[in-house]
Amino acid sequence: xxxxxxxxxxxxxxxxxAGGRLPFAAAAEQGRPGGTLVMVTTQTPRHLNPAIxxxxxxxxxxxxxxxxxxxxxANWNPQPYLAQSWKVAEDGLSVTLNLVKNGKxxxxxxxxxxxxxxxxxxxxxxxxxxxMFEPVSTVETPDEHTAVVRLARPHPALLLCMSSALCPILxxxxxxxxxxxMKHPANSNPIGSGPFKLEEFKPGQQITLVKHPEFFLExxxxxxxxxxxxxxxxxAVLVAMQNGEADFYPFVQISQHIKYxxxxxxxxxxxxxxxxxxxxxxxxxxxxxxxxDNKMVRHAIAYATDRNFICNALLxxxxxxxxxxxxESGPFFNPRIxxxxxxxxxxxxxxxxxxHKRSPxxxxxxxxxxxxxxxxxxxxxxxxYLKSQLKKVxxxxxxxxAPDFPTWANRISNxxxxxxMDAGFNWADPVxxxxxxxxxxxIRKGVIWSNTQQxxxxxxxxxxxxxxxxxxxxxxxxxxxxxxxxVAEDLxxxxxxxxxxxxxxxxxxxxxxxxxxxxxxxxxxxxxxxxKS
Numbered sequence: 316x317x318x319x320x321x322x323x324x325x326x327x328x329x330x331x332x333a334g335g336r337l338p339f340a341a342a343a344e345q346g347r348p349g350g351t352l353v354m355v356t357t358q359t360p361r362h363l364n365p366a367i368x369x370x371x372x373x374x375x376x377x378x379x380x381x382x383x384x385x386x387x388x389a390n391w392n393p394q395p396y397l398a399q400s401w402k403v404a405e406d407g408l409s410v411t412l413n414l415v416k417n418g419k420x421x422x423x424x425x426x427x428x429x430x431x432x433x434x435x436x437x438x439x440x441x442x443x444x445x446x447m448f449e450p451v452s453t454v455e456t457p458d459e460h461t462a463v464v465r466l467a468r469p470h471p472a473l474l475l476c477m478s479s480a481l482c483p484i485l486x487x488x489x490x491x492x493x494x495x496x497m498k499h500p501a502n503s504n505p506i507g508s509g510p511f512k513l514e515e516f517k518p519g520q521q522i523t524l525v526k527h528p529e530f531f532l533e534x535x536x537x538x539x540x541x542x543x544x545x546x547x548x549x550x551a552v553l554v555a556m557q558n559g560e561a562d563f564y565p566f567v568q569i570s571q572h573i574k575y576x577x578x579x580x581x582x583x584x585x586x587x588x589x590x591x592x593x594x595x596x597x598x599x600x601x602x603x604x605x606x607x608d609n610k611m612v613r614h615a616i617a618y619a620t621d622r623n624f625i626c627n628a629l630l631x632x633x634x635x636x637x638x639x640x641x642x643e644s645g646p647f648f649n650p651r652i653x654x655x656x657x658x659x660x661x662x663x664x665x666x667x668x669x670x671h672k673r674s675p676x677x678x679x680x681x682x683x684x685x686x687x688x689x690x691x692x693x694x695x696x697x698x699x700y701l702k703s704q705l706k707k708v709x710x711x712x713x714x715x716x717a718p719d720f721p722t723w724a725n726r727i728s729n730x731x732x733x734x735x736m737d738a739g740f741n742w743a744d745p746v747x748x749x750x751x752x753x754x755x756x757x758i759r760k761g762v763i764w765s766n767t768q769q770x771x772x773x774x775x776x777x778x779x780x781x782x783x784x785x786x787x788x789x790x791x792x793x794x795x796x797x798x799x800x801x802v803a804e805d806l807x808x809x810x811x812x813x814x815x816x817x818x819x820x821x822x823x824x825x826x827x828x829x830x831x832x833x834x835x836x837x838x839x840x841x842x843x844x845x846x847k848s
Contacts, residue, residue, distance in 0.1 A: 346537040346842035355561040357689040362502035365480040367441040374480035374835040380507035381483030418531040421512035428456035433487035446750040472744035479832040510536035510839035537842035547689040564819040565834035569691035570631035588833020593642035593741025594814035603769040615665035617655035633815040649796040652803035679709035686736035724763040770807035
């Protein structure tokens with residue numbers, strides 16, 4: 316069954332069972348209130364407003380600070396959150412959200428349908444994933460607690476787009492004051508709608524969140540405080556988890572650290588909670604810059620890269636190869652696309668054919684590769700591997716580091732790169748997380764995780780635009796199959812492997828986030844089963 320149709324039926328059936336209203340956390344156990352969670356990360360966010368910024372560094376704190384209309388459970392079922400119930404019109408062209416009546420922002424002002432309207436319009440105008448709400452024609456507000464989202468055409472992933480970090484509800488009275496929202500001071504000092512409010516944000520050091528006493532879910536959150544400690548050194552983060560200085564470490568991806576943490580008796584390690592992300596590690600090409608504007612050169616680099624070595628040797632077997640833009644575990648992956656299996660002979664032949672003969676010292680040309688800093692082997696490690704590997708085919712590769720994520724993001728989003736290691740999320744449905752990377756309409760200078768490769772193909776645009784409105788799963792699959800065949804031939808990106816994300820946590824914690832969004836969803840139900848010693 317088409318996922319969009321399944322979600323519509325699920326929400327309708329649930330509404331019927333609940334008399335038009337879904338009860339909050341009906342089957343959830345009662346948690347033990349109190350305590351502080353110390354979370355650790357290597358990534359520092361630019362700011363804390365996920366309405367205009369994608370990515371893990373903003374999404375994790377952002378989903379604690381801001382509530383979304385819906386949540387999702389581990390089985391892809393939409394759940395009530397700021398919207399206590401919802402109804403999808405039979406023609407699929409509108410969704411009515413019935414908001415909780417006791418919602419308050421962190422400054423005590425009520426959350427209303429005007430805030431929902433403002434937030435969706437802001438996300439549509441400014442978020443890197445411009446396909447999420449592009450079909451939205453208007454948001455009507457017939458009363459304070461009802462928002463009607465109307466569409467110009469069907470949207471197969473609309474309910475998903477209204478969950479997690481994808482749809483934070485902002486206070487219009489704060490962010491709608493006429494200032495440029497991209498530079499708004501409240502981005503780093505937000506008044507939110509979620510279970511925790513900001514106490515302190517020290518960029519590059521720490522984010523401190525405290526319990527919102529007027530949160531709309533009675534008795535939630537259970538925790539009194541979440542402290543997110545930022546340290547760019549993954550080894551220091553590992554030590555903090557080992558010796559009990561920290562309690563929770565999401566998005567662990569260094570293979571050696573995963574193996575080590577699994578052996579620490581007081582810790583649990585899970586790979587659950589990342590299925591919605593669909594995370595892919597890849598090598599991106601600046602297709603507007605010679606010699607990478609020639610797809611034969613891009614093909615050659617792909618053939619010179621050994622995915623199996625990366626997954627089995629460099630990443631110690633914790634990662635799986637990925638051969639296309641759509642996650643292989645999802646329903647829309649096309650296994651018939653060109654795999655670019657490791658072949659140095661073919662790589663050398665393609666470079667010769669492209670006119671890049673070796674000089675007397677064996678070099679054909681020189682390039683620079685960037686990588687996301689402070690995440691270890693999946694970025695810097697693979698970049699260093701590529702440096703040694705591409706030398707075998709005559710390409711000298713300089714590895715350029717960045718001191719932090721904002722520096723890297725600024726370089727890549729402003730096209731100051733040749734090659735870069737990068738990671739992209741499918742975000743549960745291709746229309747959310749895949750389209751934005753390949754649509755020529757999403758080439759947006761200064762916006763990270765848009766089409767920063769500057770890739771243009773009119774046929775790809777047409778196929779993706781059709782898939783964005785097609786509600787029949789089989790027809791969508793056919794459109795995505797054709798898209799993948801073309802983009803695998805053009806190769807603006809060489810897809811390497813699925814990111815091996817894990818969450819490490821103190822075993823005394825209960826309700827570890829294992830929904831499809833995992834740590835990128837509200838942790839209002841996370842609690843300590845016993846007092847920390």
